[in-house]
């Protein structure tokens with residue numbers, strides 16, 4: 001209790017001493033390395049050829065935090081950027097709070113997650129990374145102030161905005177890095193090397209080695225999480241505005257999605273100010289698109305662009321995964337417009353492997369799903385065809401059990417660019433198992449409640465805990 005109070009007051013002091021600090025650049029320029037970023041770069045990614053897409057050959061998404069649509073709209077920086085691209089006026093987060101939104105943006109679901117706690121999703125949760133790699137589309141995520149490759153916790157460091165402060169500041173948090181949360185990525189060394197920090201970003205851009213699919217998470221001050229729209233606007237002027245003119249970042253085949261994880265007002269629809277920028281939309285400068293989109297749209301649009309197949313989760317649910325309309329017009333994709341716009345501000349209701357009070361195992365993808373890119377459902381690593389509808393949730397909390405998804409798998413950093421776990425490697429999809437299949441079972445989702453494997457899974461959890 002005392003510790004909690006102490007850390008709370010430290011947190012309040014640390015943050016409130018500078019609730020609204022003035023923006024200061026963490027590096028001399030967006031493509032300059034900086035001591036503020038802790039981990040040194042150990043070389044750029046290899047330059048990989050870009051796979052031509054139907055509407056673009058590079059997709060970059062940048063994630064900001066917790067801001068209502070109107071708040072961003074009032075910023076002159078956001079207005080200026082809007083004149084350079086397409087303003088999406090009905091783009092939505094998928095739930096609250098932050099972490100499930102980040103997870104949904106790569107895995108197509110948030111698995112009942114309704115808080116920002118420690119989660120490690122089991123290896124059989126597939127992600128967009130599986131689809132990209134299957135089609136040779138290179139990828140990386142750049143996580144500002146993540147100290148070094150392979151780091152799996154939160155990181156407090158010297159406060160660079162207030163150098164006189166003796167209190168370390170947590171600029172980087174795991175909850176905003178969905179890649180480290182998914183064991184299918186975090187337990188595979190070659191994939192771990194693609195979870196990079198901003199020193200790596202600087203080196204990769206300067207080496208023309210920025211991959212084709214890029215996911216950028218700014219630190220907790222630059223993304224507005226600990227600050228406000230004035231601060232994030234200054235960061236955008238420092239970071240994004242010059243990068244739009246850097247040909248190693250933005251060219252005539254680049255689409256940039258600038259979005260927020262969720263809005264601030266949970267009592268209203270979860271609409272966030274979102275822009276499409278970059279050379280791929282140069283014919284649409286200053287236009288407005290009011291199509292209903294969600295974070296699942298970034299999955300479906302990319303799948304549509306490169307013909308990637310689908311994860312068979314909400315990424316293939318046409319109601320919530322419209323393809324960017326400028327792109328849909330180019331690819332002849334027809335978006336579904338539902339009579340009633342779904343509310344995206346619901347939280348703590350759905351069962352899932354992350355919902356300890358409504359726990360169900362990782363369920364099978366919708367095997368018969370057809371996503372916006374056509375092609376098969378990714379099923380590698382799937383060992384059960386149990387579906388959500390037919391699984392009775394278990395209240396682990398009531399049973400005194402620890403949810404295995406909340407246990408740190410303790411992956412160990414072995415060397416600078418190698419990160420190898422031990423415990424779950426046997427359950428990882430082997431490369432030979434990388435094969436996709438489409439069920440012939442039609443639309444009926446079979447229900448075979450995996451009672452025995454559920455018990456084994458929980459037993460493991462108890463033994464480990």
Ligand SMILES: *[C@@H]1O[C@H](CO)[C@@H](O)[C@H](O)[C@H]1NC(C)=O
Nearest residue numbers: 019020021022228229230231
């Ligand atoms: C953000 O915080 C700064 C510093 O306190 C303040 O000057 C600015 O007015 C705030 N911006 C908004 C939109 O409230």
Ligand SMILES: *[C@@H]1O[C@H](CO)[C@@H](O)[C@H](O)[C@H]1NC(C)=O
Nearest residue numbers: 024025026027034035036160
């Ligand atoms: C870190 O950022 C601060 C604030 O902009 C800057 O004064 C300082 O020079 C930076 N440190 C390094 C090592 O780049």
Ligand SMILES: *[C@@H]1O[C@H](CO)[C@@H](O)[C@H](O)[C@H]1NC(C)=O
Nearest residue numbers: 055056057251252253279280
């Ligand atoms: C983009 O520019 C390159 C080089 O100038 C050119 O080869 C390519 O066709 C252009 N792509 C599009 C979609 O205009």
Ligand SMILES: *[C@@H]1O[C@H](CO)[C@@H](O)[C@H](O)[C@H]1NC(C)=O
Nearest residue numbers: 266267268269343345346347
């Ligand atoms: C979600 O937003 C709707 C529309 O503004 C509102 O009516 C509803 O009360 C909100 N739900 C919650 C749980 O706050």
Ligand SMILES: *[C@@H]1O[C@H](CO)[C@@H](O)[C@H](O)[C@H]1NC(C)=O
Nearest residue numbers: 313314317318319320342343
């Ligand atoms: C698709 O999304 C809508 C809106 O969230 C939801 O009501 C529906 O259950 C989803 N369909 C599937 C198959 O998950």
Ligand SMILES: *[C@@H]1O[C@H](CO)[C@@H](O)[C@H](O)[C@H]1NC(C)=O
Nearest residue numbers: 284289324325326327328329
């Ligand atoms: C897409 O095509 C429709 C029908 O031709 C048109 O009304 C709409 O303006 C187009 N949208 C975009 C973003 O190009």
Ligand SMILES: *[C@@H]1O[C@H](CO)[C@@H](O)[C@H](O)[C@H]1NC(C)=O
Nearest residue numbers: 054055328329330331332333
């Ligand atoms: C889209 O449809 C138009 C008209 O039918 C056709 O000319 C065009 O080739 C189609 N584009 C694609 C990418 O299929």
Ligand SMILES: *[C@@H]1O[C@H](CO)[C@@H](O)[C@H](O)[C@H]1NC(C)=O
Nearest residue numbers: 124361362363364382383384
């Ligand atoms: C995912 O793995 C867990 C643990 O091994 C298992 O209980 C579950 O049935 C699996 N889910 C699928 C869809 O394969």
Ligand SMILES: *[C@@H]1O[C@H](CO)[C@@H](O)[C@H](O)[C@H]1NC(C)=O
Nearest residue numbers: 356357358395396397398399
């Ligand atoms: C789960 O069990 C806990 C502890 O008994 C209880 O407080 C909670 O309401 C239960 N949750 C649900 C969804 O039934």
Ligand SMILES: *[C@@H]1O[C@H](CO)[C@@H](O)[C@H](O)[C@H]1NC(C)=O
Nearest residue numbers: 039040041042148149415416
């Ligand atoms: C680079 O390698 C050094 C030495 O092995 C290591 O300490 C450092 O953490 C690595 N940096 C990154 C960003 O991985």
Ligand SMILES: *[C@H]1O[C@H](CO)[C@@H](O)[C@H](O)[C@H]1NC(C)=O
Nearest residue numbers: 410412414420421422423424
């Ligand atoms: C992986 O973890 C297991 C269990 O903690 C440990 O015994 C093993 O040595 C680890 N393997 C590697 C390569 O770190």
Ligand SMILES: CC(=O)N[C@H]1CO[C@H](CO)[C@@H](O)[C@@H]1O
Nearest residue numbers: 153406407408409410411465
């Ligand atoms: C070094 C490390 O991260 N250890 C963690 C391993 O996982 C257990 C259970 O979640 C944690 O308590 C340890 O802190």
